[in-house]
């Protein structure tokens with residue numbers, strides 16, 4: 415754990431994970447990007463409203479019997495409501511945990527900047543290639559980033575539009591996220607509530 419000062423308000427921030435790329439100052443709400451061992455202001459946004467989630471920043475416990483720490487989350491709004499994408503330390507590895515209207519998924523595999531066809535040509539029910547994986551598309555939708563808190567690996571400016579695809583490949587749940595700059599694919603598995611124990 416290292417400590418750095420918010421370049422906006424000067425507050426001391428404890429940094430838990432070496433993979434984190436963006437920190438949201440819990441005091442002033444400034445979004446700070448890690449740059450050359452220091453911070454760079456990525457944007458100033460109102461603090462994320464107190465949207466309840468199964469976790470809070472800093473929550474610990476176990477998922478499938480392995481220890482985790484919840485580092486931070488991005489909150490998205492879409493047609494069915496909201497979902498949270500938590501960046502977690504999962505038994506020493508980085509992972510993502512989504513909470514979507516009472517359903518939970520643990521994503522442990524990340525594929526960055528994957529090759530994929532034009533989003534506009536993708537329809538639910540299709541088999542498409544994402545990188546070298548053949549995936550079956552279940553759902554495609556649009557979401558808007560509402561905000562973030564804590565430590566983040568992925569960062570999308572609040573207010574940005576994201577297109578997502580939910581899919582299946584090789585028995586795994588697949589989530590593809592299109593932002594303005596990149597396409598990411600996550601692979602993981604659904605969880606039951608009893609798989610998750612929060613201390």
Ligand SMILES: [Zn+2]
Nearest residue numbers: 420423439442
């Ligand atoms: Zn601050």
